[in-house]
Amino acid sequence: MRNKLFLKEFSAILKNKKLLIPIIAVVFIPILYSGMFLWAFWDPYDHLDDLPVAIVNEDAGAAFEDNELHLGDDLVDKLKESKDFNFQFVDKEEAYKDLNDQQYYMLVEIPKDFSKNATTLLEDNPQKMNLIYVPNESYNFLSAQIGGTAVEKIKASLSEKVTETYAETMFDKVGELADGIGQASDGALQISEGAADLKDGSDTLHEKLALLADKSIEFNNGVSSARKGSEEMTEGAKSLSEGLGKLAEGQSELSKASDQLESGSQKLSAGVTQTKAGIVTIKEKLPVMIDGTEQVENGAKTLSSSLEQWQTEAQKLSGGTALLEQKLQGFISQLPDGSPEKAELQTVLAQLKAGSAQLAESAGKLSAGGAELSQKMGQLNEGQLQLQQGINQLAQGASDLETGSQQLVQGHKDFGAGMETFAQKFGEAQAGADRLAGGAADLSGGLGKLTQGSAAFADGTKQLEDGAGKVAEGNAQIYEGSAELANKLADGAENASSVNASDKTYNMMANPVEIDNEKITEVPNYGTGFAPYFLSLGLFVGALLLSIVFPLREPAGVPRSGFSWFASKFGILAGIGIIQGLIAALILLLGLGLEVQSVPLFLLFTIITSITFIALIQFFVTVMGDPGRFAAIIILILQLTTSAGTFPLELIPNALQPISSYLPMTYSVSGLKAVISSGNFDFMWENAVILLSFAALFIAGTFVYFTAMHKKRFAAAAGQAD
Template identity: 50%
Template sequence: MKTGSLKAEVSSIFKNRMKLISIIAIIFIPILYSGIYLWAFWDPYGNLEKLPVAVVNEDSGAKMDGKKLELGKDLVDNLKESNDFDFTFIEKEKGYKNLENQKYYMLIEIPKDFSENATTLMEDNPKKLDLIYVSNPGYNFISGQIGNSAMEKIKESVSKEITKTYAESIFDNIGEMADGLKSASDGAKKLEEGTSKVQSGSKDVYNNLATLAEKSIAFNQGVSSANAGVKDLKDGAENLAEGLGKLQTGQSNLTDAASKLQAGDQSILNGISQTTEGINSVKNSIPALINGTSKLKEGSDTLSNGLTNWSEKSSELVDGAKQLNAGTKQLQETINSMLPLLEGVPEEKQKELAAALQSLVDGSASVAANTEGLSQAANQLASGGETLSTGLTNLNQGHEKLQSGVNQLADGSAKLQRGSQQQVAGQKQFIAGLNTYSDQFGNAVNGSTELVKGVESLQSGMDTLASGSSALSNGTNKLKEGSKELADGTNSLVDGSKELSSKLKDGADDAGSIHSDDKTYDMVASPVELSDKKITDVPNYGTGLAPYFISLGLFVGALMLSIVFSFDEPEVMPKSGFRWFLSKTAILMTVGILQALVVSFIMLVVLKVDVQSVPLFILFTIIISLVFFSIIQFLVTTLGNPGRFLVVILLIFQLTTSAGTFPLELIPDILQGVHALLPMSYSVAGLKAVISSGDFAFMWHNAWILAIYPAIFIIGTLIYFVAMFKRKYANGIQTAEQ
């Protein structure tokens, strides 16, 4: 009885109960891989509250700006309210012991100095907060990876709290800074008023010094004239001494001329009396002159001391101005370093604050430069004052020498007067007492010698007076020039102090306009809000891995069928190679379609996978199953058990290169090259499109690529069956027909 090959194949399946059960079981093989696995791990991240995690809090707390800071306690309180894990708060020793005993998957330790380190931000060497996370990958590797993600969230939460605390402190300091700037502005206003007074005083000093310079020039000219007269007086005294010498040598002739001299003696006596009166008048005037120069010297000393003190104070003012400039620069640097943290403050306000600070720095630099010029002018004034004092000292000494010379001149004049009187009184006895007259004449000669010495002393004093007068004139001119520089410097100082006061007021107003509250602190602590937008939505872990495990299940199901159903042995002798191929292929494709339908039912009805198109999902699943069956049929039919081994090798390569779990770029380059050759790469990509993205054009693109595989392998299988038929059965069929 002749029976068709396909009918015989189907009949053998239903007659053999074990074979039928095995094939039915194999139809559900893909569910064991895809359905059960995906069901078990459909949404593991949704059950993290069941994962035991130990928390150890060793934080001892700290103080910041007078407030108690307990970041460890705050973190524990937040974790207690969190449902991220099954947190257990435990002592350190017990926690680590239970972690090693695999009671916990991970442990979070908050160190003792956790809060203390948070207070070191503004110190030279700030310390980071060390939150210790200990996992046990040997117990479960995936839990460690989950823990890493959770720790990042905890780290972000702690960082937000710390930043919020710092932000609150910074805004408080800005308020204090505003008060400080206002006080500085008030102080600058007072400085402006003081510098205005200095400006007025410096103008008076300049005017008075100008007058002093003019008078000192006139005084110097008078001293020069007096000095010239003293020189003439010296020449006359020297001539007098020389004449007296000649008179003494001509004493012998005196007797002869005595009679003639008597008539002129009275005139000489009168002239000497007048000379004596003039010398006495000069003598009486010199103490007043000395007293005047002494007082002038005392005034000069007082002026010099005042100028010296002024110079010292101006040096202190220079140091203060430099310190003010350095302080403003430091303030600018400090606030500029804080500006990146002030993200809640509008950028315009930040720029205004930065500009105000720069103006403050420029103003303080101008004050420093001007006060330094003021100090230099004061030093010049002090130097001129010392020179003036020295010149007056020399002038006073010259006056004293002048007094001494005039005293000597007065003494000599008095002696000359007495001699002349004696000459007049004894003129009658002159001839008789010539020897006595000779002695008196000797006294006159001595007096003239003393007169010459006195005049020489007078000239020396006048030279000293002239030198001191010149120094006085030069000193007063320098004082005049220095006072002008002082006036110019005080003008700049007034302008700078006005600008300083204005800028400090502006800075105080800007800083005072910054207001903060809890919303501001939250903004600074967490300025960026992540908006999670997705091009496509994959709701859970199971949906994401469904393309990978559906492909895996269908491939394994096709491989398992080769164990319970012969891919090449016919149930009856085939009539042709094509019918032989058709009978086997029809069974395989039917089982493949049934597998695809079962998988689709479980995914859509039982696991309720939300696909973009149910018909296309079912169709693409059937295409995948038929592709895998065509490949496995060819390898097992043509090679037998070695073919099954090649199928297993092919499965391994597909599992690693299909990009069903990790991105393709993360696997070795050599495996990335294999990716494009294997069918599971396109089955996974197409299922992702039809399940998640809805890119049906991409799905069809992958479907057409998958169609290439059965076109090749089905033709190969057909060729094999035709060839085997000719080899095994062609002669037997011909013999039977004959």
């Protein structure tokens, strides 16, 4: 029978307990090797709560925005609820001593100024919050790496908490700012409304002052004309008095010129009558003028007082504008540089400041002009009173002159009746002429003073008109600036008040980015991730140990051919390899709960891997003997470093990376990853084909060796063996 040698090999194993027991033990080597490793490291992070870590809280706390901040205590409370590690909360001296005594794998110290540094964000030199992480790497290096990752998580959590605190405070300040801007907007609106009234009033004042200036010029011109007339009248009265004096020197000349005198006296009488009528008219009108002047004077005084009060209010407005500017500067300084809101507010503040300054200056000028106007009106009133006095005297003198002139006319008519009557009337006429001259002189003096007062009044009203014009311009600018300020402040208040912050808002600012970990294929734990590597390693070690307990060269009988010799050996080894692979795979599936994408394909690929490693070990040990085992160990070492079962291939030294493609474990690990985790069965089959190619190559090499050895050792007895 063709399988007779194989049966002899199998029977020899069953009959020889020294051979059977080691082979049975070797069958379980892959699962002992891979299973124990995977079981031990299946999910180490599930036991982190047993890892002792010391926590030292030295934080003294701090005050922030009228609130007590104790971030160290908050962190301790959070860690007490955490199950990440076996946290032990101890004092500093004890913690460092126990860390050196290897009672803790790591230590986390919260410094004394931890909370205090959290409050320095808005200071000129903000201080970072430092957590002191002290690992004991000599105790266990990986625990230090795991601890470092945990500290980073703690850091991120604390950073989020601190940022939430700052965000909450910032939004509170924004709310206060919105209220302040709203109040400022209401105040600016009131200023705008007041400025509008002030603008209208100043425009009206300017118009009335312009009218007053025009009328004062007309009044000054009229007073000048009256003054000229009074001067002429004074000259006439003097001439009349001189003429009467000459008449008194000689009656003879008067008699001679009686005809002329009669004619002149008639004209004089008519002129005196007209003069009297004019003086009476002036006398009647002058009280009205004096009353009007007194009213103007009183109005000027009232205007001066109002302007002084207005100047005070303007200065208050300037001071209020400065206060408003000071308060708004604080708000503007918190706005980001280059923002349009900050530029607009600064422009409006500049306009408001310039307008208030111009208003204060104009108010000062207007107040000074009002005071001067009041003074000039007093002088004018005084001159008018003197004028009234002179007019009264002039009226009395004019009345007497009229009587005298009438008597003179009558005397001229009665001249012929008697010189005594003429002399008497002439004396009366001379006395009236003297009084007329005195009254005319008084009238001329009063009109002179009135001319001076009216000129000063005209100048004052002109200055007052100019000042009112400037005030009107300043008020217009204030109105425009305050209206724009009110609008901008209202917009700013609306924008600021539209910010509605909540805990979600604070959390969004503290942690604006979250990572959605969308995995293409999910590996649930370390055991699943390392299963391809340790299963491949276990199957290779199992094949290697099998070469020690099972004779790979010596046949159980005389082989009939090289193929028979090869087939008997390879059949036993392949069978044991299949059993090894199935036992290891089933225990991983049923014992450790390994989840795979396809159980049948997982079992099949495990068998292919085991057969490939059996073929490799058989070739090297059969052909080379013990040196072959050494070569297999070298291959195992190379495979451990280049198969990418732990770290990615790109992370190992460049000199080792090219070796990976020439070793079978590279493809067994890749194929097992595909069938266990990714489910990429096409990729699995690609690696399976490569493994089968390796197996075919080593099988062919072993077959050639047995064929050659058969010719040397068993050619003569080939016909007798089977």
